[in-house]
Amino acid sequence: MVQEMSVRHEELKEALNKPSPYGPDLDLSSYLTETGGRPEEPGQEVSSVGLDPRGEGRAGSFMQVDHSALYTQIQKMYEDSLEIMSFEEAVKKHDWLQEYVWKAVDPAADKYTAFTALHGKGGYFIRVFEGKEVALPLQACLYLRTGNLLQAVHNIILMERDSSAQLLTGCLTHPQVERGLHLGISEFYLKRGAKLTFTMVHHWGPKVDVRPRTGVVMEDESTFVSNYIALTPVASLQAYPRVRMVGRKASAALNSIVYGKGASQYDLGGWIEMVGPSNRGEILGRTVTAEESKVTMRARITSLGGDNVGHVECNGLMLSPQSEISAVPELLSKSSTSTLTHEAAVGKLNEEQVIYLMSRGLGRKEAEDLLIRGFLDVRILKLPEFLQQQVERIVQLAMGRGL
Amino acid sequence: MEPILEVKGLRAVVDGKAVLKGVDLTVPEGEVHALLGPNASGKSSLAQVLLGIPAFHVVSGTIRFKGREVTRSPLEERVKMGMALMFQNPPVVRGVKLADILKILSSRTGSTWTARLTSQLQVGEELLHRDLNYGFSGGERKKAEALQVLAMNPEFFILDEPDSGVDIENLELMGRELSRALEGKSALVITHTSHILKYLRAREAHVMIEGRVACHGDPEKILETIQAKGYEWCKRCPSAMRS
Numbered sequence: 351m352v353q354e355m356s357v358r359h360e361e362l363k364e365a366l367n368k369p370s371p372y373g374p375d376l377d378l379s380s381y382l383t384e385t386g387g388r389p390e391e392p393g394q395e396v397s398s399v400g401l402d403p404r405g406e407g408r409a410g411s412f413m414q415v416d417h418s419a420l421y422t423q424i425q426k427m428y429e430d431s432l433e434i435m436s437f438e439e440a441v442k443k444h445d446w447l448q449e450y451v452w453k454a455v456d457p458a459a460d461k462y463t464a465f466t467a468l469h470g471k472g473g474y475f476i477r478v479f480e481g482k483e484v485a486l487p488l489q490a491c492l493y494l495r496t497g498n499l500l501q502a503v504h505n506i507i508l509m510e511r512d513s514s515a516q517l518l519t520g521c522l523t524h525p526q527v528e529r530g531l532h533l534g535i536s537e538f539y540l541k542r543g544a545k546l547t548f549t550m551v552h553h554w555g556p557k558v559d560v561r562p563r564t565g566v567v568m569e570d571e572s573t574f575v576s577n578y579i580a581l582t583p584v585a586s587l588q589a590y591p592r593v594r595m596v597g598r599k600a601s602a603a604l605n606s607i608v609y610g611k612g613a614s615q616y617d618l619g620g621w622i623e624m625v626g627p628s629n630r631g632e633i634l635g636r637t638v639t640a641e642e643s644k645v646t647m648r649a650r651i652t653s654l655g656g657d658n659v660g661h662v663e664c665n666g667l668m669l670s671p672q673s674e675i676s677a678v679p680e681l682l683s684k685s686s687t688s689t690l691t692h693e694a695a696v697g698k699l700n701e702e703q704v705i706y707l708m709s710r711g712l713g714r715k716e717a718e719d720l721l722i723r724g725f726l727d728v729r730i731l732k733l734p735e736f737l738q739q740q741v742e743r744i745v746q747l748a749m750g751r752g753l
Numbered sequence: 754m755e756p757i758l759e760v761k762g763l764r765a766v767v768d769g770k771a772v773l774k775g776v777d778l779t780v781p782e783g784e785v786h787a788l789l790g791p792n793a794s795g796k797s798s799l800a801q802v803l804l805g806i807p808a809f810h811v812v813s814g815t816i817r818f819k820g821r822e823v824t825r826s827p828l829e830e831r832v833k834m835g836m837a838l839m840f841q842n843p844p845v846v847r848g849v850k851l852a853d854i855l856k857i858l859s860s861r862t863g864s865t866w867t868a869r870l871t872s873q874l875q876v877g878e879e880l881l882h883r884d885l886n887y888g889f890s891g892g893e894r895k896k897a898e899a900l901q902v903l904a905m906n907p908e909f910f911i912l913d914e915p916d917s918g919v920d921i922e923n924l925e926l927m928g929r930e931l932s933r934a935l936e937g938k939s940a941l942v943i944t945h946t947s948h949i950l951k952y953l954r955a956r957e958a959h960v961m962i963e964g965r966v967a968c969h970g971d972p973e974k975i976l977e978t979i980q981a982k983g984y985e986w987c988k989r990c991p992s993a994m995r996s
Binding site: 700716 | 804806807808828829832833837838840843844846847848849853854857858861884901905
């Protein structure tokens with residue numbers, strides 16, 4: 351492939367057999383790697399992950415189905431503010447992009463990164479120009495339409511100095527796709543003073559496995575907010591995004607809201623590594639497990655520079671005795687002037703609260719739903735108003751009813 | 754008037770501990786009654802047993818509400834029949850806002866009704882959108898409770914210590930609104946300090962001592978006696994001994 355080729359070919363071939371330290375190991379050879387030509391554009395189903403199929407109300411859109419980047423578009427008023435294109439196009443267009451490709455994620459980290467480095471197809475490149483503020487949200491869709499397919503994409507976001515944007519990424523499968531594997535490499539670079547709110551909504555099928563690999567590099571005074579939302583069943587999902595704050599006075603937040611259903615297995619992590627001083631980082635996880643789902647929440651904050659502040663908060667709510675939640679907060683400080691804290695709590699619905707709501711005339715199911723929705727309150731994400739409404743709608747749909 | 758609430762020989766336990774030891778109490782329809790008593794005499798326990806809070810177990814005796822025995826009826830049935838409790842110590846409910854509950858209640862009793870109550874009780878937007886009871890001051894908690902109970906528009910109010918921890922301004926405001934809402938309705942108003950009774954005209958007062966209603970009577974006379982002699986005297990009162 352175009353992208354990866356200056357990197358260590360032999361090492362990558364070897365890494366194709368290297369399992370990830372976390373999550374169930376997958377046999378990559380059991381999936382299809384080719385499809386039969388250009389797929390159809392998706393329709394209204396993308397609204398289930400908060401996307402607009404026509405890109406209305408968005409500053410720009412990227413749409414990929416299986417291996418094909420079907421379209422990219424930028425609203426006229428933002429043409430001088432940003433670029434959106436497929437990863438391959440971007441590599442062809444910008445020689446300098448090699449400075450960023452596989453610099454935030456190690457291509458030999460495991461079989462999934464190695465496969466994407468060797469055989470990946472598509473993914474988006476988004477660049478917001480220096481000093482530009484993109485007020486309307488951007489959207490990107492990665493859609494798995496062919497059954498049993500292995501989709502491996504490579505995404506890069508480059509936020510130039512003092513730029514700002516919000517991106518809503520929706521990943522989903524066609525309702526008739528039973529099995530599949532999505533590998534998504536994402537490398538985000540935030541230059542000095544840049545701000546990115548990245549919201550990802552997953553809506554995979556119950557037999558689809560997912561292995562995102564994300565690396566973020568943040569310079570001075572940049573702000574990165576990542577919101578991850580998964581409320582529908584998946585076979586297994588394992589991710590451990592790593593945010594490296596190499597400058598000073600930057601701020602990072604990794605938030606996740608997960609509702610485990612069926613036999614879903616989630617191993618979700620986040621690592622904020624404060625290399626420079628005076629940074630702030632927060633990892634916040636809210637997890638509900640129902641039926642036989644299993645969720646591991648890993649959260650690591652390391653402080654190497656001085657005066658850093660980090661906080662981890664993992665809360666789990668178990669709705670079924672067959673489900674399982676594991677919270678693994680980890681703090682490492684090499685600076686006596688840094689403050690790192692964590693809280694973790696796992697438990698069932700509070701009966702006193704249920705009864706209290708029932709005393710207001712709610713039925714038990716209604717009271718429990720309200721508490722679950724409250725636990726998964728998207729307001730903790732501090733989303734921009736527009737995205738908050740989208741995400742609230744998604745939560746209500748997933749919960750099966752509105753308030 | 755027919756009684757809206759009739760309690761006979763009610764005994765109840767919570768966590769294996771006897772909290773009600775034979776309560777007899779009648780509230781006729783359309784009347785407001787006060788339930789007085791020292792701390793830990795069983796007033797709040799009675800309130801929760803009346804509503805059917807499952808942690809409390811009735812050992813013996815009966816509760817009749819609107820002419821129907823509800824001693825073993827589940828809480829939701831009693832609420833549907835028109836009973837509502839303003840909790841003394843409501844739990845913190847993270848993630849659920851007062852506005853969320855009002856939205857549900859207004860779908861049943863009408864949005865104009867809840868909007869008017871919200872305005873009359875001077876409950877601001879900020880309080881409406883905070884996690885319920887989380888970090889609320891004493892006054893805010895009582896206002897939130899009063900607002901929810903009034904928004905339910907019940908037939909029978911159980912107000913458990915609506916005046917505790919409330920400053921004078923808020924007490925006046927809440928007293929005025931509760932008084933207005935209670936016109937023509939029935940209520941049992943539990944109070945330790947009796948401040949709220951300045952605003953709510955109780956027809957009769959009951960004094961609860963050690964898990965039993967020790968005496969009934971004219972609220973003014975009973976309050977005068979309590980203020981002059983204290984609840985300790987009630988424990989030794991001959992009529993209390995008899996009941």
